[in-house]
Amino acid sequence: MKTTCHTRENMADLLRQRGVNPTHQRIEIAHVLFSHGQHLSADQVLNLVNQRSPETSRATVYNTLNLFLEKGLVREVIVDAGKVFYDPNTIPHHHFYDVVSGKLTDIDSADIAITGLPPLPDGVVTEGVDVIIRVRPQTA
Amino acid sequence: MKTTCHTRENMADLLRQRGVNPTHQRIEIAHVLFSHGQHLSADQVLNLVNQRSPETSRATVYNTLNLFLEKGLVREVIVDAGKVFYDPNTIPHHHFYDVVSGKLTDIDSADIAITGLPPLPDGVVTEGVDVIIRVRPQTA
DNA sequence: CCCTTCGTTAGACAAAGTCCAGGGTGCGTC
DNA sequence: GACGCACCCTGGACTTTGTCTAACGAAGGG
DSSP states (O other): OOOOSOOHHHHHHHHHHTTOOOOHHHHHHHHHHHHHTSOEEHHHHHHHHHHSSSOOOHHHHHHHHHHHHHTTSSEEEEEETTEEEEESOOSSEEEEEETTTOOEEEEEOTTOEEEOOOOOOTTEEEEEEEEEEEEEETTO | OOOOSOOHHHHHHHHHHTTOOOOHHHHHHHHHHHHHTSOEEHHHHHHHHHHSSSOOOHHHHHHHHHHHHHTTSSEEEEEETTEEEEESOOSSEEEEEETTTOOEEEEESTTOEEEOOOOOOTTEEEEEEEEEEEEEETTO
16 A cells, blocks of 8 residues: 555556446545545445435445455454444554444554464464454543 | 353352342353353354243343343453354453354463563553454365 | 332334345447 | 446345333342
């Protein structure tokens, strides 16, 4: 991810690179995700996309987010029951999750090492490692 | 957890130890959780409890599971959107999660060390660390 | 015996997400 | 230009998971 400027044109290119037909709605959704650079829920994406006039349906938002997921454009971060966030940062990294405020913060995984893991069960391959550190305000 | 035999009497004692009034339904739910010794969803608990005759309501299952959670009798494991499992093993440990079959396997955390973590953000304390290793069958 | 507290229940409700049938739109072919 | 086809979007119905509420019953204390 080298593009610091997330114009709609760049978004279209990005989608094409990943074999996604860059339709108007998909570009808008990608734009919302990447220009915020933050962890958004499907609902937030839906609202943000529809803040500008042209209504995008809920079904399309879900379809598109799943498509992006499949194509490796975004990552899913699951922190709480019924709380899924979509993370435009696809570089492996982990998260702090404030259980009170619901705020999610990235942890760069470059320096992190997990040692002592047992071997994988037979016949499976790793798909990903999620580390979530649940925190809460000290005084609460 | 020393009791290897999860009789209903032991369950009642266990509940009392944690300050939970051991009602019939709560004992049944605890029995299901601990005798299976496995990760169960709320729905599975509901079904298993009602396999025997006396019907227990959905509300009670949810109430009870949340109560157990609060009292530290069980742990919540969140692996997928809308998939919450209740784990009777409250010793800190981590999980393999087979994204295809949905099977959850414990990883003893005794040998595991995570190094290189950045310091916690200001004014927060750790509530827990979840490590989930997502795996999938090799041949898929 | 009344009153209060606690636990349970059924059903209504809410949130998140999926499914489906219908209707564009664009494109290649004739 | 007309047709057929593939793809995409849409609204609405539906499903799943979980919570809320009002009513009821049992236990205990005065």
